[in-house]
Amino acid sequence: MRVVVAEDLTLLREGLIRIFRANGCEVVDAVDDGPALIRALTTHRPDVAVVDVRLPPTFTDEGLRAAIEARRRIPGLPVVVLSQYVEQLYARELMSDRAGAVGYLLKDRVMDVGQFVTNVRQVAAGSTVMDPEVVSALLTRRSTDPRLLELSPREHEVLALMAEGHSNAAIAGRMFVTEKTVSKHSHQIFTKLGLRPSEDDHRRILAVLAYLEG
């Protein structure tokens, strides 16, 4: 897997490079600011980009903006955005092009190296991976989307795990049910959200997006 890393703090950048190399990934470029990131992504076209939200020159959400801009030029380019803080607002913006293949994770998650690399691989494969903290914030909110209000508590649980990027098999393992039950639940979720079977490849992404926006 070819990876581009964007992180301005040398210590963290070298740490990420080491993690990826140790896990059999090729780091094709490592950059430390927004404009360099866009250049690197358009020239190398990596399998996935791992980007820190806060980058020079503005030290605000430069990384996020650069990632969104790069995805505008190369639709569906897989991007994992790392941040010291998660904001639902940013999660929505990342997902708003509905192309999937985005991850939004707290930097802390890097410490669980195995899980982190798995998440990056999932995003490279086109999945959506939201940090559990984004998802847990959604759980405490009263939804205004009538479609979401129709979901049963079990379906809510499945959708939350889906947003965190888990496969049906992984969700089944966590909820102590069979995979068949999970796929029944997810089918119910798609129906209640009005996502037709023709959108099948895409339905998980659209469901998670509806969840984020509800």
Next chain:
Amino acid sequence: MSLLGGSVALLAGSVVGAGLATLWITSVPSVALGAGIPLTLLATVLVRWFADLHRRWAADRLGEPVPRPYIPAPDGGWLPRLGAIVRDPASWRDWAWLVANAVTAWFTSGLSLLLFLGGFFYLLYPLVYALTPSEVFRTPLGDAFRLHSVTQSFVLVPLGPVLFVLWYATAPRLANLNARVIRALLGPTEQAGLRARVEQLATSRAETVDTQAGELRRIERDLHDGAQARLVSLGMSLGLAEQLLHDDPLAVPRLLAEARESTAGALTELRDLVRGIHPPVLADRGLDGALRALALANPIPTTVVTRLPGRLPAPVESAAYFAVTEALANAIKHAGAGHIGITVEFAPHQAGPTGNLTVRVTDDGRGGASVDGGTGLRGIARRLAAFDGTLTVDSPPGGPTEIRMSLPCASS
């Protein structure tokens, strides 16, 4: 007509005022005789009441308040009170005004009244001519112009309307002139205005310093009990792991896992702490983005409407943001609201980049909130006071509640 009544009253007033001026100025030196003390206090009360009447009249006339400039009387006996009266420049300005008014009132109200009465006089001149002994009103404009009969006296009648027109045209202006003199002498001087402002700034600064010191203490405590302690424990786990690497390698993974947990804990605590100091999304996106992010994270459905031309100064953004978080926390904790609305609006002044930021937080909850009710809203008010901002709460029992914050600032 009110102008006319005003003229008469002000003229009478100027005569009364001259009397009061004499009373006051003679009573002050007589303090030395002892009997002057009650006399001066009485005279001062009269003068101030009299001045207040004129302030009210001038305020009506000018359409803006003419504030009382007096230094508040100290508690205690007659002597300190007397001292304050004599030392207060406003007392002496009152007196100066009473004297000046004896002249200006005649120039303004007197002239106005003269024009009006003159109009009547000339309109009725033939009647006056006919009713008075023949010698009295024969030569109204000097010896060169002599009237010989009632018929001839009709020549002067057109002067009546002319004077009425003159009165009509000048009366509001003369009244305004008088009102301006009153404002200049009876209103606060620039110095008094500055003194009031300094007092207000000193209070708000003291409150700000208190608040900041409290915040620093909280941050210190959070760091000490949280992240610092976690890092110490992390160091201990790592040190132990290093030691056990040779003797008991099987215990090492557990220690490393603990070390990782300590790191995660420290990060979570630092994150919460930083959010409390200056939320990163506020730095990234300004007030607009930060409030939207806040609304998304809010358990109660919240709509945000912002009309901002650009970024505001960082301290203002921060103050407004934390004011809204406090208001939201109130609405969530106490109001039992089903919906919350946040409106943010920047209204620029006529010239320049400065203007006024208005933030309204409304909810459909049970109402009954007040600034005196809890520490939350008072905290906001104090925080805003540092920026000359204000907080008003409209929250009748049963709701809805509107918390309205206003702070002057510039926009970029």
